[in-house]
Amino acid sequence: MLDSNFQHAVAALLTIVSLYGIGLLASFVIGKKVIDVYEKILARLPLVQTIYGATKRFLHTISQPPVTGQRVVLISFPSSEMKAVGFITKIMRDKNTGKQLAAVYVPNSPNPTSGYIEILSTENVILTDWTTKETMTFVVTGGTNAPESLRFSQKTKQQEPTDQR
Template sequence: MERIRRNIMAGLLASLPLLLTVWVVGIVFDFLVAAGRPLVLAVAGAVDTWAPGVAMILQQSWFQTGLAAFVTLLALYVLGAATTAVLGARVWHLFDRLMARIPFVESVYGAVRKLIASFQQAPAGQQRVVLVEFPNPQMKTLGFVTKVFTDTETGQEIAAVYVPTAPNPTSGYMELVPVENLVWLDWTANEAMQFILSGGTSAPDRLTFGKS
């Protein structure tokens, strides 16, 4: 029984990276399919009158899945190429201004845009990746500083820290932490994300655990 238990645990640990990879890829693939499927269905409806055979193929679930994912990837590529060009950047800026004028939509869209921008540029020239005390002073967890406030009464600097969960960084919680209680790391955002996704197994060799 001990050998059976040991072999099962060894097999689980050996397959865990593959299972997590399949899980993450599955989430991304489902998103791509869901985003591209309406366009595939619209094309199938448009060609049904003059090419029913083609429409029948387009309506097959397996074909919709593959084509929808391909169309979405192609659209993301074109969008990324356009936003990096000068003219595309201007058009995207105008689109942002339009979204900012739509009630309710502006709240959600603007919040997401600010979150993405906060990860692209560190506040006040400081490093973004930090350690915060959790769940007790002897233990710390990894977080990302998204904004730094100033207490209107005391003048103390307070940092808004997003603490992601592992291995799924899309869920987490927010903490307001005095800046002097943070431990600033010289990790990049990509290194920190690899650390979270890998459950701590993939990380830089350098680490400052105490106050810097």
């Protein structure tokens, strides 16, 4: 009889080899067809279709460069003293005032596919110079992997120093 530790090691090795094989297969045309068949099967399952489809669309959206401006932002969340990293997913307009509003997705750590959607005035959004990849790494690692500097506050004309001679 085989030792259970040996069985676990063999199972882990087979899992790794299988995942590598699937990745290798996916890089070829035949692999793409297999993935298409797999996605069609998933599309037939009611709950899985909703979650998988939404997650796939979300990841596709944030991986694309934004139409205008920077996509990665900071917003005051959950309080005005704290900032959360988010992605602008859509710019809208307030029907009453005409002000621009930003739909900002705030991902949870370490699973960025779950999070919050906040709608706020674009005046309350702090643009960053982070790329989507840097931000996702920051979120997944719980903030341990971050650039050295960050603009934490919104610069307004009132805050800029004036030259008084």
